[in-house]
Amino acid sequence: xxxxxxVDHPQVLLADDEKEVADAYAVRLEGVADVTxxxxxxxxxxxxxxxxxxxxxxxxxxMPDQSGDEVLEQLRERNIHTRMIMVTAIDPGLELxxxxxxxxxxxxxxxxxxxxxxxxxxxxxxxxxxGEYFExxxxxxxxxxxxxxxxxxxxxxxxxxxxxxxxxxxxxxxxLPDAEALLETFSGVDREGC
Amino acid sequence: MDDRLTRAPVGIVEVGPxxxxxxxxxxxxxILDADRKQLTGQEVADALPRSASATLHEALAADPVxxxxxxxxxxxVDRWLAAEVTVVDENTVLYLRDVxxxxxxxxxxxxxxxxxxxxxxxxxxxxxxxQQVLDASDRKEVWETVVRRLGTADLYEFVWVGERDPxxxxxRVAASAGxxxxxxxxxxxxxxxSTVLPAQRAVETxxxxxxxxxxDDQDIPRDLRVAxxxxxxxxxxAVPIASGGTISGVLSVYVGREEGISPQERASLDALGAxxxxxxxxxxxxxxxxxxxxxxxxxxxxxxxVPFVAASAAADTSLSLDGAIVGDNDTVVCYLRxxxxxxxxxxxxxxxxxxxxxxxxxxxxGSALVEVKLSGQSPLGILTDWGATVTDANYTAEAxxxxxxxxxxxxxxxxxxxxxxxxxxxxxxxRTEHTREPETMEAFRQRLGESLxxxxxxxxxxxxxxxxxxxxxxxxxxxxxxxLDISGPTVLYHLRNAQRxxxxxxxxxxxxxxxxxxxx
Numbered sequence: 265x266x267x268x269x270x271v272d273h274p275q276v277l278l279a280d281d282e283k284e285v286a287d288a289y290a291v292r293l294e295g296v297a298d299v300t301x302x303x304x305x306x307x308x309x310x311x312x313x314x315x316x317x318x319x320x321x322x323x324x325x326x327m328p329d330q331s332g333d334e335v336l337e338q339l340r341e342r343n344i345h346t347r348m349i350m351v352t353a354i355d356p357g358l359e360l361x362x363x364x365x366x367x368x369x370x371x372x373x374x375x376x377x378x379x380x381x382x383x384x385x386x387x388x389x390x391x392x393x394x395g396e397y398f399e400x401x402x403x404x405x406x407x408x409x410x411x412x413x414x415x416x417x418x419x420x421x422x423x424x425x426x427x428x429x430x431x432x433x434x435x436x437x438x439x440l441p442d443a444e445a446l447l448e449t450f451s452g453v454d455r456e457g458c
Numbered sequence: 459m460d461d462r463l464t465r466a467p468v469g470i471v472e473v474g475p476x477x478x479x480x481x482x483x484x485x486x487x488x489i490l491d492a493d494r495k496q497l498t499g500q501e502v503a504d505a506l507p508r509s510a511s512a513t514l515h516e517a518l519a520a521d522p523v524x525x526x527x528x529x530x531x532x533x534x535v536d537r538w539l540a541a542e543v544t545v546v547d548e549n550t551v552l553y554l555r556d557v558x559x560x561x562x563x564x565x566x567x568x569x570x571x572x573x574x575x576x577x578x579x580x581x582x583x584x585x586x587x588x589q590q591v592l593d594a595s596d597r598k599e600v601w602e603t604v605v606r607r608l609g610t611a612d613l614y615e616f617v618w619v620g621e622r623d624p625x626x627x628x629x630r631v632a633a634s635a636g637x638x639x640x641x642x643x644x645x646x647x648x649x650x651x652s653t654v655l656p657a658q659r660a661v662e663t664x665x666x667x668x669x670x671x672x673x674d675d676q677d678i679p680r681d682l683r684v685a686x687x688x689x690x691x692x693x694x695x696a697v698p699i700a701s702g703g704t705i706s707g708v709l710s711v712y713v714g715r716e717e718g719i720s721p722q723e724r725a726s727l728d729a730l731g732a733x734x735x736x737x738x739x740x741x742x743x744x745x746x747x748x749x750x751x752x753x754x755x756x757x758x759x760x761x762x763x764v765p766f767v768a769a770s771a772a773a774d775t776s777l778s779l780d781g782a783i784v785g786d787n788d789t790v791v792c793y794l795r796x797x798x799x800x801x802x803x804x805x806x807x808x809x810x811x812x813x814x815x816x817x818x819x820x821x822x823x824g825s826a827l828v829e830v831k832l833s834g835q836s837p838l839g840i841l842t843d844w845g846a847t848v849t850d851a852n853y854t855a856e857a858x859x860x861x862x863x864x865x866x867x868x869x870x871x872x873x874x875x876x877x878x879x880x881x882x883x884x885x886x887x888x889r890t891e892h893t894r895e896p897e898t899m900e901a902f903r904q905r906l907g908e909s910l911x912x913x914x915x916x917x918x919x920x921x922x923x924x925x926x927x928x929x930x931x932x933x934x935x936x937x938x939x940x941x942l943d944i945s946g947p948t949v950l951y952h953l954r955n956a957q958r959x960x961x962x963x964x965x966x967x968x969x970x971x972x973x974x975x976x977x978x
Contacts, residue, residue: 287510288533294508301510325690326716328572333690333714353716356673356687358680363688 305330609635742845745865
């Protein structure tokens with residue numbers, strides 16, 4: 265597999281208590297992702313900003329203060345749109361699992377593998393977000409069409425919906441380079457009926 | 459570069475004002491894992507390996523260059539480097555030292571400290587559990603104590619105790635702790651199937667079973683591997699809860715830590731299994747000791763491999779058990795009464811593999827007493843291990859018939875199955891419940907007083923008052939004799955008779971053959 269990724273510079277947060285290991289992953293993703301490195305569970309949790317969550321988190325399963333599993337559980341509780349990849353020391357070789365994380369990598373992780381895993385998860389995330397975007401956008405479009413423009417301007421709920429939709433759209437476009445055309449088609453549909 | 463710098467033990471990199479490397483000494487070339495010719499003339503930003511935070515590159519890229527010390531890990535060369543950025547005239551000079559070794563030893567120290575402190579907490583934990591297990595008043599409390607203590611201590615992610623059902627040899631979960639419902643469900647499902655879990659292996663072999671990495675151990679059922687992997691459980695350790703060859707159950711612990719379960723930790727858990735096993739048996743025996751009602755069981759074992767059955771067949775005589783004392787290391791000392799002279803019995807027994815010692819105690823009129831030390835498996839040993847008290851036993855050429863008392867909650871089926879497991883064809887001849895009336899101290903004294911003659915009582919009491927029974931003796935038998943105006947041999951004769959009656963009364967005469975030895 266080549267080292268090229270579909271996605272352009274996704275936000276990646278990686279955590280490993282062994283600095284050497286964490287730094288090595290960071291260097292492997294250098295130039296293709298915006299990487300934040302953390303060296304403990306606590307540091308990882310405080311590095312995640314819910315208003316601007318990372319696209320992918322790479323979590324070492326074995327960290328002494330808080331295990332990767334604990335960090336994962338707490339991040340899940342925050343209801344953020346982030347894909348979680350566990351980095352483990354063992355390769356169970358089990359397929360089709362209903363695992364509590366999105367993917368796993370077994371140490372040592374090669375440059376191609378870590379890039380491919382991040383890229384793949386970004387695509388999954390993009391499609392996940394796309395669904396939500398369509399939902400919000402159809403709502404926004406209906407409201408926009410029904411209310412006169414002067415009432416929309418100081419309509420708080422609409423403003424919130426509008427900015428959430430825009431943020432989602434931006435993120436989808438960032439993660440999925442060919443999303444632009446798809447979104448244009450969607451916006452072209454006449455929803456309010458004639 | 460000047461000779462003194464060329465031969466310096468630290469790496470030196472000279473960078474010109476344009477950011478290009480002008481010179482590198484051999485130490486620098488070695489540290490950077492590079493080719494000297496390639497380094498010279500190259501952009502310093504391209505030539506140096508990057509660290510994750512790129513601190514060194516930032517310092518060099520600043521205009522003007524910032525003088526500072528930077529210690530970082532550089533994945534490309536897999537080294538920790540300490541760099542001094544200095545500005546000399548127009549040039550930037552980098553002094554580089556390889557400090558990987560220092561970081562490696564720091565990590566080793568940290569790892570060892572972590573291991574030590576974990577071991578200390580495990581030891582402290584096991585000691586606490588041991589104390590509580592010994593205070594437990596029933597079986598369920600033993601299981602609960604072990605599981606609750608271990609499972610909530612942050613050292614073990616998941617703990618379960620299995621109790622063995624001797625009827626079908628199946629394990630069932632008696633108690634568990636830890637947040638892993640899917641793992642528990644997988645274990646419960648597997649216990650009913652034909653697959654073999656580590657816990658079952660431990661019960662079968664009677665020794666501990668370790669699984670280093672559950673997810674990739676093909677011997678473990680797939681569902682359990684999946685559940686363990688998704689819970690982050692990496693290693694498992696199962697230790698039998700057993701004492702004196704009797705396996706009552708099994709303790710299983712699961713951990714998620716990368717380094718698994720150390721040999722020292724396994725030893726601590728092994729000890730816990732042994733003490734819990736001992737506690738279970740002690741509880742069974744205590745149940746009997748304090749029980750108001752007991753179950754009397756008449757058990758027939760038709761197996762020629764029972765040592766006394768074999769002896770009875772060879773000597774063509776029936777044998778009866780006067781009493782048996784359970785000793786350490788699974789030995790049982792038995793006193794057997796034969797219907798004939800002791801010779802043929804002792805000869806046969808001496809050759810039996812389960813017998814470690816035989817000694818004729820004395821021959822009487824048509825009967826003899828033989829002392830036999832059993833060290834292998836025997837129905838008597840198994841029965842007492844299960845908390846039963848043997849009250850009578852008779853042996854013929856075909857079968858052994860043993861009468862035992864069990865506490866009311868005693869599991870009759872379990873006891874019989876335990877015997878049946880080792881010997882062919884163990885069957886229950888009869889089973890009765892009866893109430894035991896505790897004898898009062900007064901009643902005991904009266905019974906004893908009635909059995910002693912006037913003379914025996916007088917001699918015994920005089921000897922007792924004259925400190926004859928102290929060690930060293932306060933008076934000799936001659937002195938006691940003088941006090942009573944009788945002969946020395948007469949004193950000894952009366953004393954012995956009185957003592958025998960006293961001991962008979964204390965040990966409840968012929969009622970009681972074998973029971974837990976109070977000294978062991």
